Amino acid sequence: MATHKLLILPGDGIGPEVMAEVEKVVAWFGKQGVAAFETERGLVGGSAYDAHGEAISNGDMALAQAADAVLFGAVGGPKWADVPYSKRPEAGLLRLRKDLGLFANLRPAICFPALAAASSLKPEVVEGLDILIVRELTGGVYFGEPKEIVTLEDGQQRAVDTQLYTTSEIERITRVAFELAKTRRNKVSSAEKHNVMRSGVLWKQVVTRVHKAEFPEVELEHVLADNCAMQLVRWPKQYDVIVCDNLFGDILSDVAAMLTGSLGMLPSASLGAEDPATGKRKALYEPVHGSAPDIAGKGAANPIATISSFSMALRYSFKAIEAADMLDKAVTNVLASGLRTADIKSDNTHVVGTAAMGDAIIKELQHLAG
Template sequence: MTTFKLLLLPGDGIGPEVMAEVERLVAWVNAAGLARIETETDLVGGCAYDVHGEAVSDTTMGCALAADAVMLGAVGGPKWDGVPYEKRPEAGLLRLRKDLELFANLRPAICYPALADASSLKRELVDGLDIMIVRELTGGVYFGEPKTITDLGNGQKRAIDTQVYDTYEIERIAAVAFELARKRRNLVHSAEKRNVMKTGVLWHEVVTRLHKERYADVKLEHILADNCAMQLVRAPKQFDVIVTDNLFGDVLSDEAAMATGSLGMLPSASQGGADASGRRRALYEPVHGSAPDIAGKGVANPIATIASFAMCLRYSFDLGETADRIEGAIARVLDEGLRTADIRQDGCRTIGTREMGDAILAALDAAA
C-alpha cells in the first residue's frame, strides 16, 4: 500500500479546531485500511509569525515541498493587524502558492439538498447544483506589471493595474479544466471578455486551439464573463466546469458559492503542474476565514475543511471512492437535520465542531 505524506497547517483562529476533525478522519482512513497517510503538523500565518517572525518559515516550506499534499486551516486575525505588510499572516499563504507553483484554483459549488432552502435562489434552481470553477491563480491583473499609483499633481492621481497572460499560462489552466470535465459531465465553459480585452482574445484563441488538438471529446462552450455571471443566477445548473482568469475567477467563484446557501460550507484546492510521474503539488483549504470571534468556542463548522480533505483524497491520492464516502456522509448528516450554528435552520438540531465530526464519522461507520 502506498504511503502518502500529508502536511497539516492548522493556522489561526478556528483553523486548529476544524483541522482536528481532519486528523480524526485521517485516523479513520488508516484504521479502515483504505490508505496509509502519514501526517506532520506545522505553523503558518499569525501563529508562525509569533514563533518565527515570518508567516511561514523556510523549514515549513521545505516540509510543504516534500509532502504529497498540504492541508491548510485558516490564517489571520486582528491580533496581527499591526505587523509589517510583508509579514502579515496572509503572506504565508501567498508564499505557499508561489513556492509550490500552484496556478490552478479549484472551487466547487455544491448545494446539498438539505440546504437548498438556505440559498438566495429558488430551490429548483440550486437543488443538486454541482459546479467546478477552475480559476487561474498566479497570473492576470493581480500580478501584471506595471502596477502603480502616480501623483499627477493638482490633487489628481492615476492608478494602473496591468492584465497580462502568456500562451502557456492559458494552456495549462485550460488543460486542468478539460481533464476535470472528463471525470465529471464532460462540459467546459470558458469565460473571458474577448469583446473588449486583448487578453480575452488570446484566451479564446488558445482554449479553442487546445480543445481541437487534445480535448475534442469534451464539449466546449465560450461565454463572456459578464454573461456567465448572469447565467449563474438565472440557471446555474447548466454549468459543469467553468475555466476563467484570475480576476473573473475571483468574482464568479464567490457568486457560485453563495448560490449554494453558505460560503462557509465549501472546500477548495490549489494545484500545480504535473511532474514526470503525474504527481501535482497541491494545497487544500476551506473557503471560509479564521473567524477569530468564535475561535476556541467549539462551534465552528468543520464541513468545509472535511470536504477539502475529501478533495485531497480524490485529486492528490487518487482515492475517489473514499472521497465519495466522506462526501456522502456529510450529505447524510445534513439530511438528518444536524447543523452547526452558521447553517442552523428551524426544526434542526444545532451541534458543535466536535459533535459534527462525531456525526460524520458515525455516518461513515454506518455505511461501511
C-alpha cells in the same frame, strides 16, 4: 500499504478549529488501513508571523515541498491589519501556491439535497446543483509585476497591479478544465472580459484554439465574467465546468458558495503539474472560506468545507476513490439526518458546533464501514 506525508497548516481564526475535525477524519482513515498518513504540523499566516516574523517560514516551505499533500485551514484576521504588506497573513498562502506551482484550483460547488433550503436562492434554482470552477491560481493580477504604490511628483499616490497571462499559462489551465469536463457533463464555459482586457482577448483565443485542436468533442461556450456572475445567481444549473483567471475565479467561487448554502461548504484542491516520471503532483487542499474572525473561537464554524477538501485529497492525491466516496456519503448522510452548523441552519434542523459536526461525520463513517 502506501505511506502519504501530510503537512497540516491550520493557520488563523477558525482554521485550527475546522482542522481539528479534519485530523479526526485523517486518523480514522489511517486506522481503517486506507493508507498510512504521516502528519507534520506547521505555521502559516498570522500565527507564523507571530512566531517567525514571516507569513510562512522557509522551514515550513521546505516541509510543504516535501509533503505529498498540504492540508490548509485559513489565514488572516484583524490582529494583523497593520503588519507590513509583504508579511500579511495572506502572503503565506500566496507563497505556497506560487512556490509549489499550484496553478489549477478546483472549486466544486455542490448543493447537497438536504441544504437546498439553506441557500439564499429558491430551492428549485439550486436543487441538484453540481458545478466546478477551475480557477487559474499562480498568475494574473495576483502576481503580475509591477505591483506597487508610488508617490508622484504632485504628491499624489498611484497604485498599480498588473494583470498578466502568457499563452502557456492559459493553455495548461484550459486543458485541466477540458479533461475534467470529459469526466462530467462535457461542457466548459470560459469566463473572461475580452471586451475590456487584453488578457481577456488572449484568454479567449487560446481557449478556442486548445478546444479546436485537442477537445472538439467537448462543448465550449465563452461568457463575459460579469454576465457569468449574474447567470450563477439566475440559473446556475446551465453550467458544468467554468474556467477562469485567478481574480474572476476568486469572486465567482464565493458567489457559487452561496448557491450551496454557505461558504462553510465549499472545498478546494490546488494542484500542480503531474511529474511524468512519478505520476505525482504537488497539491494543497484548502476550504474556499477564510478565517471568519466574526465567529472564531466560538466553536461554531462549519468544518465541512475543510473535511470535504480532505476528500478531494483522497481523490486527487492518493487515488483512494472509495474512501473519498465514503467520506462524501458520510457528509451527505449527516446533513440528511438534520444536523447543521449555524451557517446552514433552517427550520426543523438541529444546530451543533464544529466538534459535534466532526464527531457525527466520524460516527457516520463508522456506520458506513459496517
